[in-house]
Amino acid sequence: MEDTLSLSIVARSATATGKTLPTHEDLRTLPCNMKRSSSDPTRAELEILQVLWQSGPRSVREVWEALGSKGSYTTVLKLLQVMLEKKLVARDTSSLSHVYRAAVAEAASQKQMVGGLIERAFGGSVSRLILSALAAKPASAKELEAIRSLLAQAPSDDTAVGRRKKSK
Secondary structure (H helix, E strand, O other): OHHHHHHHHHHHHHHHHOOOOOOHHHHHOOOHHHOOOOOOOOHHHHHHHHHHHHHOOEEHHHHHHHOOOOOOHHHHHHHHHHHHHOOOEEEEOOOOOOEEEEOOOHHHHHHHHHHHHHHHHHOOOHHHHHHHHHHHOOOOHHHHHHHHHHHHHOOOOOOOOOOOOOOO
16 A cells, blocks of 8 residues: 555656656566676776775775765765675775775776676677667767777677686
């Protein structure tokens, strides 16, 4: 009953603002692969990882300050604790203030997130991802040259660079 009440309040709010809501059937039939992996970092966790990747190991206060004191100190602390559970960061407890460092490499994390995005949003099509990315934000001349260089080095057969063949 409470869920129905909450949904009706949301539906009235959406109707008042002119937005349409997905139906229960729409939500029920969403493909399971549309969900993000629980180990994927959230937007806030990515901001913290960016600080740690760029600056190296930092205390909670140093991370909070590097984020421009966005949010509260305790929020950053809680996020780091969650990230520790997700194995996104490691913690050094040898000093009075705990120091956190990124436990995942930036390139490996980006590769995992992009791979998931390709599967979830583009049906596994790398070309659709690239075309959408270039349509959303035009590349600089330097970036286009780097892309051309990568394409020139890519194999022309069906073997994808960096992918393992699936065993049957």
